[in-house]
Amino acid sequence: MTWIKMTMNLKDKTEVIGMAADLGIDEYTVVGMLHHIWSWADLNTVDGHARGVTKTWLDRYVQRDGFAAVLEKHGWLSVRKHGISIPNFEKHMGKSAKKRAQGARRQEKCRNADSVTSASLEKEETEEKEETEEKSEKDKAETTEKTEKDKAARAAITRVWDFYVRLFDLGGRRITLTDKRRQKIRTRLRKFTPEDLADSLRGYKGDYWWGEDFSRFKLEKLLESDEMVEQGMDFRKNPRNGQHTSSKPDTKFSRTVQNLKEMFDDRQESVSDGDSQDGSGVGARDPEGESHRLLGSPE
Numbered sequence: 001m002t003w004i005k006m007t008m009n010l011k012d013k014t015e016v017i018g019m020a021a022d023l024g025i026d027e028y029t030v031v032g033m034l035h036h037i038w039s040w041a042d043l044n045t046v047d048g049h050a051r052g053v054t055k056t057w058l059d060r061y062v063q064r065d066g067f068a069a070v071l072e073k074h075g076w077l078s079v080r081k082h083g084i085s086i087p088n089f090e091k092h093m094g095k096s097a098k099k100r101a102q103g104a105r106r107q108e109k110c111r112n113a114d115s116v117t118s119a120s121l122e123k124e125e126t127e128e129k130e131e132t133e134e135k136s137e138k139d140k141a142e143t144t145e146k147t148e149k150d151k152a153a154r155a156a157i158t159r160v161w162d163f164y165v166r167l168f169d170l171g172g173r174r175i176t177l178t179d180k181r182r183q184k185i186r187t188r189l190r191k192f193t194p195e196d197l198a199d200s201l202r203g204y205k206g207d208y209w210w211g212e213d214f215s216r217f218k219l220e221k222l223l224e225s226d227e228m229v230e231q232g233m234d235f236r237k238n239p240r241n242g243q244h245t246s247s248k249p250d251t252k253f254s255r256t257v258q259n260l261k262e263m264f265d266d267r268q269e270s271v272s273d274g275d276s277q278d279g280s281g282v283g284a285r286d287p288e289g290e291s292h293r294l295l296g297s298p299e
């Protein structure tokens with residue numbers, strides 16, 4: 001591509017302003033004429049010297065009388081005996097000048113690229129730093145929230161355990177909150193509040209039939225399942241009295257009493273049958289003696 005070097009502020013140079021004033025035209029028109037002449041010189045001369053070219057030809061070439069004289073007046077044209085010359089041609093035009101201009105342009109591009117790259121890297125570093133800080137703050141908040149939840153959960157477990165110990169008066173026993181018991185409480189707290197568990201424990205403590213066997217008050221049993229908790233809460237709302245019902249638990253003591261009663265009834269029936277067969281009462285058994293032997297006569 002063929003090109004020439006022209007500065008961006010060419011129209012603002014004092015020489016161009018003076019030429020425009022001398023010719024009675026604007027600076028943009030002067031810049032256009034200069035571009036026209038310099039392009040011709042770059043294509044048709046080696047060093048800016050044009051043998052045989054006159055000022056008259058230049059005026060005709062740019063279609064403006066007196067333009068060549070104005071160029072000469074402001075030092076941008078040299079008129080010689082055998083032609084004309086453009087001052088500082090090698091500095092601004094020609095191959096060497098173009099090479100210098102291209103080199104300077106490449107260096108400027110590199111500096112701009114470095115500047116852009118540096119700015120981009122700085123922006124990326126800033127964004128990464130902000131993202132890291134934001135993530136750190138988020139992690140810190142999540143950790144704090146988790147810590148608070150863990151503290152609240154441990155406090156709730158301790159509250160339920162302390163209530164259980166006080167309710168069943170276990171303070172004097174060697175009983176501790178083991179990991180198994182802690183996990184049992186934690187599991188129930190997923191569905192129920194500490195107050196719900198307290199109500200359930202009160203329900204079992206106040207129930208008539210559950211009160212017959214203290215082994216039933218083990219925490220592992222009372223909180224064995226969600227159904228057990230709900231049953232205790234129901235006992236709390238609707239307490240059962242001491243009437244015998246089908247829901248009475250089959251404790252060891254009650255089974256023993258029931259077996260003795262059945263054996264006594266069987267003996268009574270045998271004695272009654274013997275009396276009816278022997279009206280005189282001969283051979284009749286003494287029911288009172290039998291019961292004494294069965295239950296154990298006091299000494």
